[in-house]
Amino acid sequence: MIGKKAIVVIVLLLIFLPSSSMKLQKNTKNDAEKVVTVTIRNPKVEIAAPFESMAKLYEKSHPHVRIRVETVGGISDDFSDLKTQMAVGEGPDIFTNVGYEATGEWLHYLEDLSEEQWVGDAREDTLSPITQDGKVYGMPMNIEGFGIIYNKTLFEKAGIDKLPTTFAEMEAAAQKLDKSGVTPFANGYYEEWKLGHHLTSLAFAEQTDPEAFMAELAGNRASFTENEGFQNLLRFIDLTLSYGKPHAATTDYYTEMDAFRNGEAAMIVQGNWVEPLLGEHKLDVGMFPIPLDDKGDTQLVTGVPSYWVVNKQSESAEKREAKRFLNWLAESDEAQKFQTEQLHFISAFRSIQPPAAGINGDAWRQYEQQDRRNFNWSSYSPPMKDAFGRILKQYVNEEMSKRDTLQDLDHAWKQFASSP
Numbered sequence: 001m002i003g004k005k006a007i008v009v010i011v012l013l014l015i016f017l018p019s020s021s022m023k024l025q026k027n028t029k030n031d032a033e034k035v036v037t038v039t040i041r042n043p044k045v046e047i048a049a050p051f052e053s054m055a056k057l058y059e060k061s062h063p064h065v066r067i068r069v070e071t072v073g074g075i076s077d078d079f080s081d082l083k084t085q086m087a088v089g090e091g092p093d094i095f096t097n098v099g100y101e102a103t104g105e106w107l108h109y110l111e112d113l114s115e116e117q118w119v120g121d122a123r124e125d126t127l128s129p130i131t132q133d134g135k136v137y138g139m140p141m142n143i144e145g146f147g148i149i150y151n152k153t154l155f156e157k158a159g160i161d162k163l164p165t166t167f168a169e170m171e172a173a174a175q176k177l178d179k180s181g182v183t184p185f186a187n188g189y190y191e192e193w194k195l196g197h198h199l200t201s202l203a204f205a206e207q208t209d210p211e212a213f214m215a216e217l218a219g220n221r222a223s224f225t226e227n228e229g230f231q232n233l234l235r236f237i238d239l240t241l242s243y244g245k246p247h248a249a250t251t252d253y254y255t256e257m258d259a260f261r262n263g264e265a266a267m268i269v270q271g272n273w274v275e276p277l278l279g280e281h282k283l284d285v286g287m288f289p290i291p292l293d294d295k296g297d298t299q300l301v302t303g304v305p306s307y308w309v310v311n312k313q314s315e316s317a318e319k320r321e322a323k324r325f326l327n328w329l330a331e332s333d334e335a336q337k338f339q340t341e342q343l344h345f346i347s348a349f350r351s352i353q354p355p356a357a358g359i360n361g362d363a364w365r366q367y368e369q370q371d372r373r374n375f376n377w378s379s380y381s382p383p384m385k386d387a388f389g390r391i392l393k394q395y396v397n398e399e400m401s402k403r404d405t406l407q408d409l410d411h412a413w414k415q416f417a418s419s420p
Helices: 004-033 045-061 082-087 101-105 117-121 152-157 167-179 192-205 210-218 228-242 253-261 272-277 316-331 333-341 358-368 382-396 402-416
Strands: 036-042 065-071 094-097 144-151 183-185 265-271 285-288 301-303 307-310
Touching: 036 045, 036 316, 045 065, 045 272, 045 333, 065 316, 094 316, 117 316, 144 152, 144 192, 144 272, 144 358, 152 167, 167 183, 167 228, 192 210, 192 228, 192 265, 192 301, 192 382, 228 382, 228 402, 253 265, 253 272, 265 272, 272 358, 285 358, 301 358, 307 316, 316 333, 382 402
Parallel strands: 036 065, 036 094, 183 265
Antiparallel strands: 094 307, 144 265, 144 285, 144 301
């Protein structure tokens, strides 16, 4: 027989267990409904507004998530304060990394994304720059090309019926535009990333084997001073300055874009990332490669400009939701459509149809070519790129001769080649 004390214990258990169980269920439910804020560092000012709209679109279907977008870039250096934030544990949950050397440099901040569903859908070679020891640490943002954006109407009025494929033809086209009363180039060299990142990548891409050339530089078996590709780069910069709007060194990205959009100049040295800034102006524009020499085999410099990465330091809930957001970007129909139509991205994923028209179409056709030239600036350290930008900015300001400029590039390489 059960004693009285045992009966009392059983009765108490029957009374309190349901309430405890209900409380546990309630807590579990609350945890599941807890609002999680995911901070995203967006490095593209061109897509600031539409990216905010895309974040709100995500929030509608994911009511337990808030997306806070911090847009940097343009005039700002989008990596100038990121390391400081990360060092004190206050970095964003999602940010970007350019891959190559930067993958190793930031590895201790990067979450392993190898098991995410989009990995298998990435186009060939797009994940290589962000992969180390067989692990994938970032999702390709998009595919871009860097070259010359031109106004087709102004070219036609100037009598240019064939796109330049050599430097001599480029110079002749600039002369025709000038005679027609149109400024050929809307120069914007205030931001050093154009000079130190994009234009130097073009000169590296001109090498027969860019990686071998870098190795020769590291072994003191080659120099910028004696290199034809970099000599030709300075010649091209000279052409833009001779046939361009004045005050190039103090003209920023936005002013350059305004001059082009308003028809004040026929060309800008930029990439297809400017397409979101051109849409409402209804310009008839195209894109062609920058010809540095007279060989006639010029191509766009193309590739993945950067990768979305997840902050390894973030709390588990934030990391979980950050990964879900990236999966949504890559896999959902609404996000794919938004990126194609609103952000004007060329997708790095096979399942998303590439563009056929506009400057994005031009960039995609160049990217498809097997012998395309890649963004080699990603292969060397950020301090190197910054140094290159400062040196070329001095050249634009006419503070240094060609030879002094090339020699300073040599000095910068020796100083920063092994920089962490």
